[in-house]
Amino acid sequence: MKNFFKIFIATFFLTLSFSPFLANAGEVFLSTKNIEFARGEDFIVEVKLNTQGQQINAVEGELVFSSGLGVKSISDGKSVINFWIQKPQITKLGNVRFSGLTPGGFNGDNNLLFKVTFSGKVPGQNNIYLNNLRVLLNDGLGTQANITTIPITVLITQQINNEILNLFSFDKVVTDNEPPEGFKPMLASDPLIYNGYEFITFTTQDKISGIDHYEVREGDLGIYVVAQSPYPLKNQKLDVPIYVKAVDREGNQRVEVLEPKNPIPVSKPGMGIFAVLGLFLLAIVLYIKKQLQTK
Amino acid sequence: MSTKISITITSLLILLVVSLSIFLNNSFVFAVTESVSLSASVAGCGDDSIGVGESCDGADLGGASCVSQGYASGTLTCSSSCAFNTSSCVSATPVVSNSGGGGVVMLPTAMDVIFTGTTVPLAKIYILKDGQLAATIVALPDGKFTTTIRGVSPGFYNFGVYGEDVKKNRSTLLAFPIYVTNSAPTNIGDIVIKYDEFTVPSKPQTSTGYLIGDLNRDWHVNFLDFSIMKYWYTKYLPPKHIDLNNDKKVDLIDFSIMGYYWTG
Numbered sequence: 001m002k003n004f005f006k007i008f009i010a011t012f013f014l015t016l017s018f019s020p021f022l023a024n025a026g027e028v029f030l031s032t033k034n035i036e037f038a039r040g041e042d043f044i045v046e047v048k049l050n051t052q053g054q055q056i057n058a059v060e061g062e063l064v065f066s067s068g069l070g071v072k073s074i075s076d077g078k079s080v081i082n083f084w085i086q087k088p089q090i091t092k093l094g095n096v097r098f099s100g101l102t103p104g105g106f107n108g109d110n111n112l113l114f115k116v117t118f119s120g121k122v123p124g125q126n127n128i129y130l131n132n133l134r135v136l137l138n139d140g141l142g143t144q145a146n147i148t149t150i151p152i153t154v155l156i157t158q159q160i161n162n163e164i165l166n167l168f169s170f171d172k173v174v175t176d177n178e179p180p181e182g183f184k185p186m187l188a189s190d191p192l193i194y195n196g197y198e199f200i201t202f203t204t205q206d207k208i209s210g211i212d213h214y215e216v217r218e219g220d221l222g223i224y225v226v227a228q229s230p231y232p233l234k235n236q237k238l239d240v241p242i243y244v245k246a247v248d249r250e251g252n253q254r255v256e257v258l259e260p261k262n263p264i265p266v267s268k269p270g271m272g273i274f275a276v277l278g279l280f281l282l283a284i285v286l287y288i289k290k291q292l293q294t295k
Numbered sequence: 296m297s298t299k300i301s302i303t304i305t306s307l308l309i310l311l312v313v314s315l316s317i318f319l320n321n322s323f324v325f326a327v328t329e330s331v332s333l334s335a336s337v338a339g340c341g342d343d344s345i346g347v348g349e350s351c352d353g354a355d356l357g358g359a360s361c362v363s364q365g366y367a368s369g370t371l372t373c374s375s376s377c378a379f380n381t382s383s384c385v386s387a388t389p390v391v392s393n394s395g396g397g398g399v400v401m402l403p404t405a406m407d408v409i410f411t412g413t414t415v416p417l418a419k420i421y422i423l424k425d426g427q428l429a430a431t432i433v434a435l436p437d438g439k440f441t442t443t444i445r446g447v448s449p450g451f452y453n454f455g456v457y458g459e460d461v462k463k464n465r466s467t468l469l470a471f472p473i474y475v476t477n478s479a480p481t482n483i484g485d486i487v488i489k490y491d492e493f494t495v496p497s498k499p500q501t502s503t504g505y506l507i508g509d510l511n512r513d514w515h516v517n518f519l520d521f522s523i524m525k526y527w528y529t530k531y532l533p534p535k536h537i538d539l540n541n542d543k544k545v546d547l548i549d550f551s552i553m554g555y556y557w558t559g
Contacts, residue, residue: 055470057551057554057555058547058548058550058551058554059547060547078450078451079451080451080453080472082425082426082453083426083518083521085525085528085547085550086528099547101521101550101551101553101554102426102453102470102554103423103426103455103468103553103554103557103559104423104426104453104455104457104468104469104470104554104555104557105468105470105554105555106453106470106472107470107472108472111472112451134547136547136548136551137551138470138551138554138555139555140507140552140555140556141540141551141552141555142540142547142548142549142550142551142552178448181448182360182361184360186518186519188511188519188522190510190511190523192510192511192523192526192527192534192537193523193526193527194526199522201518201519201522203427203518205425205450207448207449207450207451207452208450229522229525230522230523230525230526
């Protein structure tokens with residue numbers, strides 16, 4: 001009976017391993033240059049997707065990590081995702097949520113979704129894995145792709161990170177001196193959102209460090225406020241220019257201007273003002289004349 | 296003496312009023328300007344629709360912009376001969392490095408991406424750069440097409456190409472994930488969109504008479520529609536035509552469906 005059980009288990013796993021279903025399964029994997037880091041040392045974990053021949057156009061999920069790790073930054077520079085529904089960000093302790101779309105889809109074995117720079121806080125084993133993952137095919141139906149995920153475990157050692165260790169760090173700091181790409185903010189209104197009020201949409205990319213955030217300023221005298229697209233406008237008269245600033249992770253900026261749809265017409269002074277001006281000057285002349293006569 | 300002063304002041308006054316009027320109102324301009332306008336038109340040019348051999352036509356710029364033509368910003372217009380007019384485009388501003396050492400001026404490097412291929416004769420080819428319409432061109436009578444997107448910064452891009460035949464049927468979006476380098480122009484060649492690939496009607500597909508995913512009813516499925524759908528993402532009771540799979544919620548599946556029907 002014991003032998004039968006062993007044979008059954010072995011057959012079951014052998015069958016699974018040769019199953020075409022699994023052979024075609026894509027894989028969301030976590031890539032790091034090392035698995036052992038000193039306490040306080042920064043390291044990058046890249047979240048990547050191997051599509052295994054499937055055309056993928058939408059991805060969402062959560063990157064979960066142990067409390068012994070801290071997140072220093074998250075970057076979507078060089079990401080295969082064109083439009084983020086939810087930009088990768090910490091939504092709760094030990095959890096980075098993300099959701100994005102690439103129209104037309106993509107294919108390939110090494111597609112970067114985003115990368116997270118961690119810092120080892122507490123010595124010991126720390127798990128990093130993906131949860132609630134959904135990867136959808138570009139088939140017009142939103143069919144779930146065959147995807148597996150592989151967690152990783154990194155070891156944070158007792159040794160405290162110092163300058164010497166930093167010199168040997170595998171993860172180079174990205175140098176980005178270029179502003180985000182040029183873009184075109186769009187003005188729109190639709191009864192379906194913001195009760196039909198005018199809003200703007202904007203998006204651009206930064207191919208090196210990734211976009212950090214956007215800011216919007218309404219009018220020359222307004223102030224920039226951090227904003228997300230779509231952004232409902234406070235000035236519904238649309239009579240002032242709208243400035244949209246994209247800022248990348250390194251602080252480089254690009255500002256695009258949306259000219260006012262209904263600019264305030266520059267009023268030309270009528271003849272009335274000249275009549276008043278003329279009368280005023282005439283009064284001065286008469287006053288001077290009178291003064292001269294009295295002399 | 297006093298009369299003389301008064302006459303001088305009065306003359307100055309009149310001169311001041313006239314000068315002010317000219318400056319502010321242009322109402323004292325006596326010159327009459329006559330102009331004779333001459334216009335010449337190229338065959339097919341001027342019908343506000345990009346045709347064979349045209350880069351643009353009237354307001355139809357085929358998705359091109361100053362940025363796609365290698366400039367930093369500005370307004371791209373179309374000339375009377377249906378070629379791009381970049382006179383109002385602004386060149387890229389040199390970027391000053393903040394890496395120390397007295398501020399090294401670094402010019403952004405940008406390259407051309409060249410698309411060539413064959414399709415059915417006179418089909419309209421749409422080129423998307425990271426989901427945004429970057430160029431449009433009409434294939435020649437022999438089906439060949441070629442176009443260039445200028446000023447692309449080095450980096451990873453997801454280019455998309457689809458065609459629309461004369462019967463207004465679209466082909467599905469072909470994806471070209473490419474890493475653009477700054478060493479040489481990138482060629483995306485041998486693109487083939489065959490006759491039997493024009494299967495997606497550009498005409499109404501839904502019962503309401505609009506394209507699937509065209510949420511704002513402008514005959515395009517693009518970032519504006521994405522923004523409207525994003526507004527309703529995870530919200531309760533979305534409007535019916537935003538919920539593309541009719542499951543009473545807007546989630547990743549609806550975005551995926553929109554991504555398939557994307558036109559840019």
